[in-house]
Amino acid sequence: MYLNIIFLPFLGSFIGGFFGRFLGPNGSAIVTTSCIGFSCILSMTAFYEVALAGCPCYIKLAPWIDSELFNVPWGFLFDSLTVVMLVVVTFISTLVHLYSTEYMSHDPHLPRFMAYLSLFTAFMLVLVTGDNYMQMFLGWEGIGLSSYLLINFWFTRLQANKAAIKAMIVNRIGDFGLALGIFMIYIFFQSVEYCSVFAMVPFFADQKVCFLSLNCNLLDAIGILLFIGAVGKSAQLGLHTWLPDAMEGPTPVSALIHAATLVTAGVFLMARSSPLLEYANGALSVITVFGGMTAFFAATTGLLQNDLKRVIAYSTCSQLGYMVFACGVSNYAVGVFHLANHAFFKALLFLSAGSVIHGVSDEQDMRKMGGLRRLLPFTYAMMLIGSLSLMGMPFLTGFYSKDVILEVAYAKYTIPGHFAYWLGTFAAFFTAFYSMRLAFLTFLSEPNGYRPIITNAHDSPIRMALPLAILAVPSIFIGFIARDMIIGLGSDFWSNAIFVHPKNLNSIDAEFIPHSMKLLPVGLSILGASSAVIFYSYQSQALYTLKISELGRKIYTFLNRKWFFDKVYNEYITQKFLSFGYHTSYKTIDRGLIEIFGPMGFSTVVMKKANLMRELQTGYIYHYAFFIFIGTGVLICLSLLDKLTLSFIDYRILCLLVATAFASRQIKTSL
């Protein structure tokens, strides 16, 4: 049963991908969706067995890499953390599969699309179930690959190509960090298996290592390298640029990959490595600071985006920041809880956005929508539920995890903790603001779209509506239901899956922080939401004046252009690399130095020398005898050179002689 969870998606992907042309669009849709569906049912059973009944499952399947000291088996580890991820991934994946069958029904390549989706799910499952870093890395790269394929699904679109390549390359930086981290783990722990590594961590607590000629703590270095991987995959500040661009992919892809599952891989990695990170206080501080900055940055950027999906993408980015700094303040359980909650309401938001886009003939610019609440009432309701949950309105799902994150960050009583708290709190304000702005521009304001689009707008058919309706339920209730189980004080839900060092444990402190600090995030959220409503309903003229004023324009441009991250990257890094790649490494070294000395020069010289040497083979027997005679003589002479004489013959001089032998003809001819 456990293995089927992983292999069913692979099977679905294989059949749908390679036999799609025989099965047809409907056939492959049925095959892939049912495979994922079964996988989802099995995951829920696994959740019951592992998390609720408390019996983790550990399967050693087969040896994978078996090379003397380096052993990596195919091992599958099902503990609480894994099964939470399993349920989230397969549940949302099933719904997205179902949704895609309708959303993509007009695409001629539906089988391919379904196969990619299944492939993605399968690799995600490999990532979360692996019992060692290698297998995790396999899944990590696998989801990167399928993300590339899915973003680039409409491969005739230039923007899609660019976005896909960008996603791939930016992720490569993160993957490089992660790979370095794994290498370092292997070098010091001689193993990449979680159980061996985590058991050995306390012994390395004070180990120093010289990394890039910096003398630092080993665990800090590993933690930060792993975090760089997470930065890439989870779109944290610095490597976040690919995520908004990835919205070029079809909307179900955005919902599944770039909101609910793939991007949470980094958070999962942090939670999975908790026994290691707990001893790396430096790394934890870095993680906290980065998470807080990401949350704030993405929220402000999302404020003034005009593309419907981009707003949600930035909101994803921002929420990932929350999860990451939750991990940074050692509350992995809270981070994972927020991950799960966020997956539900963000998938709901994205699928609703897809429904909107589907309804208005693939228009994505919010400024050209408006007034859709009467035309798409169902989608409007779903979107509103998602948005409210996202901004953390009390008693909706988002509220239960987001507020706890901010509380534990405050209760850390450290500088990074408070830094993250304040940034997160302000981000909550902005989140509420842009969520309402989105709802307002899309649904509530006066219609701004073209007439034919508005008149043809329609609510989604059942196969798209059903996933929305299903997702709305957990978006409202799951936080309330699961709260005590997952992050309640003293809950044994996580058993050994997540380790929190007693020194870092602060969930009790979080109960005793000042009330004002507890209420501040919710207050700011409500303030943000209501101010958005007020501004957009009654004061739109004031907003407009603000926008065209000198300062307002600057702020608008700054936020709308994403704090100029892309511009800086393109102009100061990418351009330099490109010009280095073309002018230096390609034109000067590759086509210049190597070609002249290598293929052209070397081959000519070798041929000439070969001609010379061929003349030695005369065919006369007395020459041959002479040759043998000389050879014997040389060997005897060599034997007569004793050690003293030999020490005068420096091999560097020999090398010089050989080189001269090759060059002599050239020098002569050039003279």
Added chain:
Amino acid sequence: MLFINLFENDLKLFLPEFFLVTAILTLVLYGSVYSVSKEYNYPLINVSTCWATIFTLVNTFILVLFTREVSSVIFNGTFICDLLSQNAKLFVIGATIVCLLISIPYVRNYQVNSFEYFLLILLAVFGLMLLCSSFDLISVYLAIELQSLCLYVLAAFNRESAYSTEAGLKYFILGAFASGLLLFGMSIIYGFTGTTNFEDLHILFSLDAENHQAIQTGIIFISCAFLFKMAASPFHVWSPDVYDGAPLNSTIFFAVVPKIALIVIFLRLFVFCFGSQPQYWQYLASFCAVSSVVTGSFMALKQRKLKRLLAYSSIGHVGYILIALSSGGLEGFHASMIYIVTYMLMGVGVWSVVSCLENNISVKRTRTLADLAMISRTNPVLAFSSAILIFSMAGVPPLAGFYAKFCVFTSSINASMYVYSILIILVSVVSTYYYIRLIKTVYFEKVSIKAFYKPISKEISLVLAFSFFFTIFFFINPNLLWLVTYEMVLCVVQ
């Protein structure tokens, strides 16, 4: 001398050789009586003798296979029966069987009608088997002479061809020269130590005798002779001419079979006897190794004839074997053994491709590179397998040749022979060029004149398939070869 020992043990352990000699004599009788018998109308018995030879060799193979003796010195210290000699004999006999299989079509087409040809091959095998188990300088010399004399005749066997007779003559004269060097070296050693027995030499040298210049000179002369027989540069000069001039079946035999016996005796003499004074021979082997690889790579660039090209290629391969030997450790000897066996197994494949090309009745001339050009069209399977074999010769992973080269370079680098290793690796780049040029000719060359080749004979196809699959799948589990060669070199390393 204990006669009881002679009859109780020695004869038993030498049973394969006795069988072989008896069989040779029987075949002589069979041939000389039957081929001149008037009542059968002077029949042509070449093909039947060939099969009889193969049958004899198979029987000998079986006898050797079941004569497992870990180590025992027999015939009063003249020969030794140990795993090194037994396994080497197995390789020699097996390779000879394969060579005969390859040359059957050639024998039919080119009317090599004399049955003596096969008797000479058997005698050469006998000489090589003796060489493998020689344990005394005298027996080494006699065994070498026995096999060399047979090889001279084999080279000159095609009496009508000027090339063949020239090859035989050159081989004979230069071989005699080398034998002179060998004898000279041996007499020096005997003169200064008073013994010719390997065991005695081993004991004498491990006592750390003073560094005797004269003994070193003796060693140099002996090794010159061995290097001549192995065709290592600068003693290689005969080999291209002989490979080129001799009839193809003799060339295949020269190229594939004798080297392993020489490596065995090289190991036995230099590692077992003089192993405690490696400075006597190490520099010599490494010098010749570099020189061989350079010669093999550079000279082959300019060859048009296929046989000559392969001759130079084999000189290069000898260089790799020598560099492994000269590293002077167990790992290096092991690597050289792996290399020679792998080379033999790849070699039969490549030579069977040449043999396929040769079996073209319409044009009787030496094959050049241009003859390879059409086979990708006329016989894609042959083209593909030749491409794989050539890639393996060039050392492209994951084929068998890569593995062997890898072992060689690992051992030499582990022995800190950085300069030699790097030099050889660099030069082997040049050799890769002409190997890949062959493949280019097979697949991409356009020719206007279309040659027609007969279908591959069954025997060749079997050998080719064996070699091909060995080359491809060797890397999956190299353990068998690894262990067999390991137990071989363990016999000489103390």
